[in-house]
Amino acid sequence: MPTDPAYDYALRPPRLPDPEDRSLDDAPIDQETRLALYRKLQELRQWSKRAHDLFLQNLVKGTTHLSLGMEAIATGFGMALKPGDYTFATYRGHAHSLARGMDPGKALAELLGRENGVLGGKGGSMHLTDVEKGMMGSYAIIGAHLCIANGAAWSAKMRGTDQVAVAFFGDGTTNIGAFHEALNMAVIWKLPVVFVCENNLYMEYTPIDAITAVPNPAADRAGAYGLDPIIIDGNDPDAVYLAAVDALERARRGDGPSLIEAVTYRTGGHSRADPAKYRPEAEVEAWKDRDPVPVYHQRLLRIGVPEAELGDITREVAATIDAATEFAKAGAHPGEETLMTEVWADGGSAWRN
Amino acid sequence: MAELSYRDAVAYGIAQEMRRDPALVMLGEDIAAAGGVFKTTVGLVEEFGPDRVRDTPISEQAILGAAMGAAMTGIPVIAEIMFSDFLAVCWDMIANEIAKSRYMTNGQVSFPLVIRTANGGGARFGAQHSQSVENWAMMIPGLKVVAPSTPEDVVGLMAASIRDPDPVIFFEHKSLMAGKAEVPDGEIVDELGTARVVREGSDVTIAALALMVPRALEAADRLAENGISAEVIDVRSLVPLDTATLLSSTAKTGRFFTVEENPRLCGWGAELVSIISEEAFWNLDGPCVRITTPHIPLPSAASLEDLALPSVDRIVETVTRSVDGGGSA
Ligand SMILES: Cc1ncc(C[n+]2csc(CCOP(=O)(O)OP(=O)(O)O)c2C)c(N)n1
Numbered sequence A: 001m002p003t004d005p006a007y008d009y010a011l012r013p014p015r016l017p018d019p020e021d022r023s024l025d026d027a028p029i030d031q032e033t034r035l036a037l038y039r040k041l042q043e044l045r046q047w048s049k050r051a052h053d054l055f056l057q058n059l060v061k062g063t064t065h066l067s068l069g070m071e072a073i074a075t076g077f078g079m080a081l082k083p084g085d086y087t088f089a090t091y092r093g094h095a096h097s098l099a100r101g102m103d104p105g106k107a108l109a110e111l112l113g114r115e116n117g118v119l120g121g122k123g124g125s126m127h128l129t130d131v132e133k134g135m136m137g138s139y140a141i142i143g144a145h146l147c148i149a150n151g152a153a154w155s156a157k158m159r160g161t162d163q164v165a166v167a168f169f170g171d172g173t174t175n176i177g178a179f180h181e182a183l184n185m186a187v188i189w190k191l192p193v194v195f196v197c198e199n200n201l202y203m204e205y206t207p208i209d210a211i212t213a214v215p216n217p218a219a220d221r222a223g224a225y226g227l228d229p230i231i232i233d234g235n236d237p238d239a240v241y242l243a244a245v246d247a248l249e250r251a252r253r254g255d256g257p258s259l260i261e262a263v264t265y266r267t268g269g270h271s272r273a274d275p276a277k278y279r280p281e282a283e284v285e286a287w288k289d290r291d292p293v294p295v296y297h298q299r300l301l302r303i304g305v306p307e308a309e310l311g312d313i314t315r316e317v318a319a320t321i322d323a324a325t326e327f328a329k330a331g332a333h334p335g336e337e338t339l340m341t342e343v344w345a346d347g348g349s350a351w352r353n
Numbered sequence B: 001m002a003e004l005s006y007r008d009a010v011a012y013g014i015a016q017e018m019r020r021d022p023a024l025v026m027l028g029e030d031i032a033a034a035g036g037v038f039k040t041t042v043g044l045v046e047e048f049g050p051d052r053v054r055d056t057p058i059s060e061q062a063i064l065g066a067a068m069g070a071a072m073t074g075i076p077v078i079a080e081i082m083f084s085d086f087l088a089v090c091w092d093m094i095a096n097e098i099a100k101s102r103y104m105t106n107g108q109v110s111f112p113l114v115i116r117t118a119n120g121g122g123a124r125f126g127a128q129h130s131q132s133v134e135n136w137a138m139m140i141p142g143l144k145v146v147a148p149s150t151p152e153d154v155v156g157l158m159a160a161s162i163r164d165p166d167p168v169i170f171f172e173h174k175s176l177m178a179g180k181a182e183v184p185d186g187e188i189v190d191e192l193g194t195a196r197v198v199r200e201g202s203d204v205t206i207a208a209l210a211l212m213v214p215r216a217l218e219a220a221d222r223l224a225e226n227g228i229s230a231e232v233i234d235v236r237s238l239v240p241l242d243t244a245t246l247l248s249s250t251a252k253t254g255r256f257f258t259v260e261e262n263p264r265l266c267g268w269g270a271e272l273v274s275i276i277s278e279e280a281f282w283n284l285d286g287p288c289v290r291i292t293t294p295h296i297p298l299p300s301a302a303s304l305e306d307l308a309l310p311s312v313d314r315i316v317e318t319v320t321r322s323v324d325g326g327g328s329a
């Protein structure tokens, strides 16, 4: 729960983000941090758009699940996490990877299946991982990584470090058993772990209310595990940042896990194949007003950041994304020399003598 | 030398390794104060404390998820899944997460973890608590698979599995638990990927695993009375697989048999037979023959279960008929 009730970042019923809400304008976040949040938000947005463009150019094979519209969650958490903390994400893990500092060029190259990809082309879009940066993996089978995040948190506790593990997942994921197993274990073992539900209102193509017993898929389950129900505006980097700081501090203090429901919306389809025609037009339009990039841009202007400064940041980010694209496109297609490597810790794949 | 039961050898091997490596932890249902439902972990919580020997809820996915997350961040872990049939409940963790993540991340993570589980039939527990499922694990790239048949091998292969930097599925056979044997004093560390010739012979090679090893040995005694000299190989480790021992034995005998507790289709022996057929074909004097449980779920009644599992009689008959030119069972 918020440390300072004056800056309560929790959403009020009806629990949808309100773009007119100015209550966080004077939240206790210094301008430097906010500019860094803006830069990160721009990076995640522009990178995701570029990934989409490259898909349209048929350079990205397989599938991609973009976070367009949902970037504020990765932005806020990325800023609050310390080096050494652990991030566990889903197939929709690009933004979380970049937010932990994954090189944008290596991330794009992985989507393009290139040798200079962050996984050498072996993982692809759904499995971005950068252990050195604390990005412990993107997991494409629903539910598992909540349990795995527990393990990393348990390990941190045993090693006596102050590391925290954070698991990001969708609203649909609250209906799989692993979600409930993970929450129960995290609570009974008082693990330094934060569970972040990115409630984008849809499980693939199905609205969450059609398949979930409660209106708020994560928060309404929190009580079952003795946790506080926390619902925040997942499109507001400041709200996410404040909630993240609180939950991470709580975990570092040894007070155990938190479950945060961040309400958001994806601008595009579930994956590259999905035109997202199942969503009411009015809903899609309403959420355009809540797009985190312009909304945050307006906040920064209101608190006195000059437009020109924001323009500079946007252009600087664009240059890095262009460079990242060139880096990715220049990568070779991986060949036979890596096909059979890294099944085992000895680097090989031998199963017989 | 001390006499140790197979059951006690489990805790003995784990304790040897927990004393050596203070980072090593274990988790599972009822493993601490209760000592495990098969009493294979008796005494460990008393010696190493509840932080290193942790009871868990009935949450098989959470158990293996915790093991995986801990292992990938530097803590070696032993996880117990009470019955191997229950692996189906957490198979995603094993087959998709633990087994694949090193390859998918191009070597960024490794998993020094052992998943121990009570496997196999003969205890009249019925179909959901009796199956031999080593073949489930064997078919997945990224897992090592071990199934010891003697107390000494339990200790030595347990130590080798724990020291191995890759995930190992360690099958403890329920019907071998009570068996006792001498175990040497001092530290015992074996090697994965090594089969053992447990009886030398010249006419036929019989490859067996876990509970099937003592049955194959008894069958070999009876075959000897009938003038057939059987070499019995305890395969011990399915992944890595000691094909050299299997191939050289077959080169000597010219006949290859497997005795498998799993149901027929895609049992571990099928892979061995395929290797022998490809690589020792010109050494063979007759067809390779697999002796398995029929392709059925295991029944509970003692009389039915005994009919289903490969018995000493069935091994003797099948080998004799085959050697006499009568074909397979
Ligand atoms: C166990 C499992 N079941 C089904 C799927 C297929 N699937 C992939 S994403 C997805 C929807 C997940 O929805 P949600 O948790 O809300 O996350 P979002 O995609 O909206 O971010 C489904 C059903 C899967 N990957 N794993």
Ligand SMILES: [Mg+2]
Binding pocket: A170, A171, A172, A198, A199, A200, A201, A202, A203, A204
């Ligand atoms: Mg969703």
